[in-house]
Amino acid sequence: MLRYVSKGGLVWLWSIIPIVVLLETAIQWQIGQRVPTSKEWTAAAQAVRAEKKHGDLVVIAPHWATQGRMYLKDLLPLKDFGRFDTSRYDRIFEISVNQARAPETNGLDAQRVQRFGRLSLTQYQTNGRAHVTYDFVDAAPSARVTNGTPIRPRIVIDHWFFPRLVMPIALRRDGVTITFSNVPLRSDIIRGYGIVGYRSGRFNKGGPITLSVVVNDQPIGQHRIENFGPREPFEFQLPQGVDVGEVRFEIRAASGLNREFGFAADIRKARQGRN
Numbered sequence: 001m002l003r004y005v006s007k008g009g010l011v012w013l014w015s016i017i018p019i020v021v022l023l024e025t026a027i028q029w030q031i032g033q034r035v036p037t038s039k040e041w042t043a044a045a046q047a048v049r050a051e052k053k054h055g056d057l058v059v060i061a062p063h064w065a066t067q068g069r070m071y072l073k074d075l076l077p078l079k080d081f082g083r084f085d086t087s088r089y090d091r092i093f094e095i096s097v098n099q100a101r102a103p104e105t106n107g108l109d110a111q112r113v114q115r116f117g118r119l120s121l122t123q124y125q126t127n128g129r130a131h132v133t134y135d136f137v138d139a140a141p142s143a144r145v146t147n148g149t150p151i152r153p154r155i156v157i158d159h160w161f162f163p164r165l166v167m168p169i170a171l172r173r174d175g176v177t178i179t180f181s182n183v184p185l186r187s188d189i190i191r192g193y194g195i196v197g198y199r200s201g202r203f204n205k206g207g208p209i210t211l212s213v214v215v216n217d218q219p220i221g222q223h224r225i226e227n228f229g230p231r232e233p234f235e236f237q238l239p240q241g242v243d244v245g246e247v248r249f250e251i252r253a254a255s256g257l258n259r260e261f262g263f264a265a266d267i268r269k270a271r272q273g274r275n
Contacts, residue, residue: 040117041071047074047094047114048123055129055140057089061102061109063162079137082155082165084264085233086192089130092124134267135189136247139180140167146177156197156262159228164195168264172210175252185215185242185267191235192265194225207254209261214248215239225261238267 032238050059058075072095086092086104091111094102098118108124115121136143140151142253148169155163194211209225213236221236251261260270 010051014175025126038120040119041068043116044095044121045071045118055090057086058093059102059104061094061096061100065097067237080166082163084164086126087130090127090129094122096120130271131269132266136183137167144179145173148176149176158195159198166264168260168262169251169257171253171261175250178249182244185245187236187238187267187272189235190265190267191233192263193233194223194263196227197260209253211263212250216245
């Protein structure tokens with residue numbers, strides 16, 4: 001192949017190799033200058049530990065900066081890591097790489113900012129934490145499952161590549177029913193989310209999934225989930241004047257295609273404001 005290249009051409013090719021090497025070295029150096037060091041992550045994590053209380057959330061911006069998780073393991077319990085929204089938190093501690101912003105802090109005013117080299121730690125106050133009186137994910141091991149396997153909550157990746165802590169359900173042709181007994185109902189609403197796992201929903205097959213909620217044999221609402229539909233919560237009003245009862249979730253798909261569906265739900269007081 002080289003016999004077709006002139007002597008002058010070969011000299012030119014060899015002459016640009018050092019330039020390419022220098023350019024690549026400069027790019028790698030620039031990238032390295034923007035990556036936080038272990039010392040900076042450790043300092044930011046220690047600052048959060050000194051102030052974090054129950055009801056506070058820690059987020060990393062951008063979310064793909066996974067390097068920071070190894071320094072924040074004790075600050076990111078599974079429930080926080082797999083959250084659907086920020087409605088359960090009073091404050092948010094945002095650890096930001098190079099001034100990035102987390103979507104959870106959009107619309108909130110910064111209360112305090114600390115700098116740790118390439119990292120900034122910003123504290124935000126939410127519009128108030130929801131008063132949750134019962135969590136179906138926590139109670140999942142005691143639920144009765146019809147036409148399915150026992151529920152073991154775990155992380156499922158949604159189609160936006162976010163981790164979600166859900167009760168995973170393998171959809172079947174004739175549906176799956178999950179029943180919770182002796183549920184305290186002296187509250188306002190059942191609220192939650194449903195998702196199709198990325199691995200089974202990425203081909204967009206199988207049609208919509210319907211989640212129906214029944215309280216003491218009384219239907220109170222129905223939620224429709226598409227493979228790549230918007231991630232919107234469902235909220236259904238609880239019957240009034242009932243202290244304790246049975247809550248049933250009925251999940252059915254438009255087809256019998258075996259897909260992984262997951263949902264999370266709780267019982268809470270209704271409130272206005274940010275979710």
